[in-house]
Amino acid sequence: xxxxxxxxxxxxxxxxxxxxxxxxxxxxxxxxxxxxxxxxxxxxxxxxxxxxxxxxxxxxxxxxxxxxxxxxxxxxxxxxxxxxxxxxxxxxxxxxxxxxxxxxxxxxxxxxxxxxxxxxxxxxxxxxxxxxxxxxxxxxxxxxxxxxxxxxxxxxxxxxxxxxxxxxxxxxxxxxxxxxxxxxxxxxxxxxxxxxxxxxxxxxxxxxxxxxxxxxxxxxxxxxxxxxxxxxxxxxxxxxxxxxxxxxxxxxx
Amino acid sequence: xxxxxxxxxxxxxxxxxxxxxxxxxxxxxxxxxxxxxxxxxxxxxxxxxxxxxxxxxxxxxxxxxxxxxxxxxxxxxxxxxxxxxxxxxxxxxxxxxxxxxxxxxxxxxxxxxxxxxxxxxxxxxxxxxxxxxxxxxxxxxxxxxxxxxxxxxxxxxxxxxxxxxxxxxxxxxxxxxxxxxxxxxxxxxxxxxxxxxxxxxxxxxxxxxxxxxxxxxxxxxxxxxxxxxxxxxxxxxxxxxxxxxxxxxxxxxxxxxxxxxxxxxxxxxxxxxxxxxxxxxxxxxxxxxxxxxxxxxxxxxxxxxxxxxxxxxxxxxx
Ligand SMILES: Nc1ncnc2c1ncn2[C@@H]1O[C@H](COP(=O)(O)OP(=O)(O)O)[C@@H](O)[C@H]1O
Ligand SMILES: [Mg+2]
Numbered sequence: 124x125x126x127x128x129x130x131x132x133x134x135x136x137x138x139x140x141x142x143x144x145x146x147x148x149x150x151x152x153x154x155x156x157x158x159x160x161x162x163x164x165x166x167x168x169x170x171x172x173x174x175x176x177x178x179x180x181x182x183x184x185x186x187x188x189x190x191x192x193x194x195x196x197x198x199x200x201x202x203x204x205x206x207x208x209x210x211x212x213x214x215x216x217x218x219x220x221x222x223x224x225x226x227x228x229x230x231x232x233x234x235x236x237x238x239x240x241x242x243x244x245x246x247x248x249x250x251x252x253x254x255x256x257x258x259x260x261x262x263x264x265x266x267x268x269x270x271x272x273x274x275x276x277x278x279x280x281x282x283x284x285x286x287x288x289x290x291x292x293x294x295x296x297x298x299x300x301x302x303x304x305x306x307x308x309x310x311x312x313x314x315x316x317x318x319x320x321x322x323x324x325x326x327x328x329x330x331x332x333x334x335x336x337x338x339x340x341x342x343x344x345x346x347x348x349x350x351x352x353x354x355x356x357x358x359x360x361x362x363x364x365x366x367x368x369x370x371x372x373x374x375x376x
Numbered sequence: 377x378x379x380x381x382x383x384x385x386x387x388x389x390x391x392x393x394x395x396x397x398x399x400x401x402x403x404x405x406x407x408x409x410x411x412x413x414x415x416x417x418x419x420x421x422x423x424x425x426x427x428x429x430x431x432x433x434x435x436x437x438x439x440x441x442x443x444x445x446x447x448x449x450x451x452x453x454x455x456x457x458x459x460x461x462x463x464x465x466x467x468x469x470x471x472x473x474x475x476x477x478x479x480x481x482x483x484x485x486x487x488x489x490x491x492x493x494x495x496x497x498x499x500x501x502x503x504x505x506x507x508x509x510x511x512x513x514x515x516x517x518x519x520x521x522x523x524x525x526x527x528x529x530x531x532x533x534x535x536x537x538x539x540x541x542x543x544x545x546x547x548x549x550x551x552x553x554x555x556x557x558x559x560x561x562x563x564x565x566x567x568x569x570x571x572x573x574x575x576x577x578x579x580x581x582x583x584x585x586x587x588x589x590x591x592x593x594x595x596x597x598x599x600x601x602x603x604x605x606x607x608x609x610x611x612x613x614x615x616x617x618x619x620x621x622x623x624x625x626x627x628x629x630x631x632x633x634x635x636x637x638x639x640x641x642x643x644x645x646x647x648x649x650x651x652x653x654x655x656x657x658x659x660x661x662x663x664x665x666x667x668x669x670x671x672x673x674x675x676x677x678x679x680x681x682x683x684x685x686x687x688x689x690x691x692x693x694x
Contacts, residue, residue: 129486136482140473211469215530218433218463219486220455 129222133229141233148237151196155189155245159252162310169311182254186245187264187336188309191329193241194268195309197234198275198300201283201292204230208287223372227280228364234276235269242268256340264339267352271332274360277367284370307333328355378538378569379409379432383441386427401427403593404441409538409571409586414564416584417573418679420691424593425573426466429540432571433463446537459487462531466542466573469527472516476507476526479515480533487534501529505559521552528559532568539563541572545579557583577679577691589683596686601679608677608685610635611651613658616643616670624667631661638684642670645684651675 141148163185167176170184207213216226242265246256279296286292306320307313307329313321324330335352338344384405389398402424409415417425431438432445434454443450446460470479480498485491502508505525510518515526524544531539544560545553560583563570574580580587581601589597589604597604617624625639628646633654636647648654651674662669675681683691 125488132482132485136474136478139478140471143473207471210471211465211467212471214435214465215463215469215483216486217435218458218461219483219534220458220488221486 126222126225129225130229130232132221133225134232135229137230137233138236141237148240151193151237151241152244155193155241156248158189158192159185159245159248166311177253179253179255182249182252183256183340184312184337185310186249186254187340188333189245190242190264190268190336191271191307191333192304192309193245194238194271194332195275195300195304195329197238197272198279198296200230200234200276200279201286201296202289204280204283205287205289205292208283217371224364224368227277227367227371230280231273231276231364231367235272238272239265239269257342260339260342260344263344263349264336267332267335267339267356270353270356270360271329274356274363277360277363281363281367281370284367303327303329306330309333312337328359331355377408378411379407379415379443379445379571381405381407381432381441381443384428384431384438384443385440386424386431386436386438400593402431402438405590405593405595407588407595407598409569411537411569412564412567413585414560414570414572414583416580416587417571417590418575418577418580418584418587418683418691419573419590420575423590425590426542427593428590429463429542429571429573433461433540434458435463459534460537462534462536462539464527464531464539464541464544466546468523469530470515470523473514475512475514476502476518476529477511479526479530483530484533489534497533501533504562505529519552521548521555524548524552524556525559528556528563532563536568538569538571541570543573543575545574545576553579575691581679587679589679589686591683591687597682604679604682605677608647608681610647610649610677611654612675612677612681613646613648613651613654614643614673614675615646615658615662616673618642618668618670620667623665624662627661627665627667628658631657633657638688 163181166181166185167178170176170181204213213226246261250256282292282295286295306324306327308324313324313330316324331348331352334348338346338348384402386402387398387400389396405428417428419425427436430436432443432450434450434457438451445457448456448460450457477498480501481494484494484497489497502511505528507522507525507529510522515523518526528541528544531541541560545556548556557579560570560572572584584601586600587598587604588595597607599607615624621639621642621644625637625644628634628637628644633648634646635649638645646654646658655672655674658672680691683689
């Protein structure tokens with residue numbers, strides 16, 4: 124009960140601040156928009172292998188990748204946290220009896236909400252360009268990317284708490300996010316990759332997530348890729364949530 | 377006693393390149409703080425004041441030792457300690473884009489206080505700390521003194537029994553400082569025990585009922601400001617010399633009016649009963665031995681002299 128109340132408190136505060144300064148949501152939306160407008164049209168020929176795909180078909184392959192890409196960016200959550208550490212806000216919270224898990228989870232939920240907002244915007248734009256997706260499938264896809272956001276933002280917070288400086292966090296994230304992104308078939312499906320690269324990608328949970336989301340957008344909610352994505356993401360998310368709440372409970376400078 | 381600590385210790389290991397260094401920040405602190413007093417920790421930067429406070433505020437776990445705060449054991453019930461203490465960090469604690477009112481309401485609610493009660497308390501605190509006028513402005517628009525008052529208001533919004541203030545006046549202009557002293561005294565009037573740290577001698581002297589002087593992670597002296605000054609042997613005659621400090625020290629060592637003597641690079645400090653009457657004798661002695669002097673000063677004992685007597689260094693210099 125107390126934990127839920129505390130999470131709500133933290134979440135409310137974070138949402139308030141986010142809405143007061145929504146520039147990051149705007150920045151977050153422009154990049155997928157550019158990809159949607161300037162890159163997706165390329166795929167019509169490239170993916171059609173001879174025969175040109177329609178706009179709608181191209182978007183069905185491309186939009187899921189975009190959604191996962193936006194979700195990957197939630198890993199940058201640590202930067203905001205470092206600013207809060209520096210301002211002394213986190214320390215002030217930690218001298219109160221507030222739940223430590225709530226301090227983390229309230230922030231993660233803010234990240235999930237802002238991600239879902241971006242995801243809906245991307246989907247709506249694609250629908251305006253002619254893509255068609257069933258509501259139920261889209262909602263299930265949102266569940267998958269919400270899990271990803273929870274996983275990555277909590278991981279981002281744990282990293283932020285551990286490293287405590289933007290200078291250390293930035294290269295760390297770039298080193299990890301770059302290969303994860305390339306190896307998840309965000310821009311082009313991994314089925315186009317040579318066999319060895321596909322084997323490597325099999326070890327990337329986000330590659331499974333992209334496959335799952337693509338199947339959902341293609342209208343196959345029963346595909347094994349969907350439940351595989353869930354089975355892989357759920358325990359990983361729980362794991363990072365635990366790690367990150369521990370970091371919040373532990374002494375931080 | 378509302379706070380009792382025994383043998384509190386904390387060391388930090390840090391890495392500088394390949395070398396691993398261990399800093400013993402706090403090396404066994406025993407102290408007792410009585411209910412309703414303003415207790416001060418006086419010491420130079422790096423003495424271990426903040427580390428001790430952070431241990432007492434449950435922010436870091438001690439390596440050794442223990443403490444009881446308002447009857448609650450620090451190690452066994454840190455969660456309960458949090459309910460009875462307030463803590464105001466050295467570096468501030470407000471978020472640029474939040475308003476003072478928002479910060480106060482949220483902070484109160486983190487103590488489990490209901491929404492309506494939190495709003496009531498926030499309004500009362502804003503009045504009490506003369507912040508009502510700026511209550512709905514973002515914190516980044518506040519002056520240093522205003523922002524510091526928000527920090528203190530946050531620290532006591534849940535009406536704790538003990539409030540820890542880490543360097544409450546550092547970085548404030550003289551007027552804000554005087555204002556802050558008044559605020560701190562008000563906390564005592566409200567029945568709170570105040571435990572503050574400072575590296576200002578005048579602040580420790582004027583504001584604190586009792587103090588502990590801290591250096592290199594240990595308490596070197598403890599008592600009321602008056603008691604501490606009495607411990608120093610009477611007045612100090614400080615003789616500055618262009619050279620021959622060692623020779624002069626030898627001469628004064630045998631003088632019967634000198635109770636104790638200390639030398640620094642360019643001066644000698646003579647601890648004497650009654651400084652004013654001794655100065656002529658000092659001048660005569662120097663003259664008789666052909667030693668030239670730059671200046672003579674008479675000090676009534678100050679807390680700095682206490683610090684100097686206990687550590688061999690001046691707090692002003694360190
Ligand atoms: N988190 C930390 N990591 C490493 N060293 C620390 C840390 N915190 C404090 N120290 C060191 O411990 C010593 C005491 O610091 P502190 O308690 O902040 O002193 P004060 O508040 O009296 O200025 C200093 O040498 C400081 O550098
Ligand atoms: Mg300090």
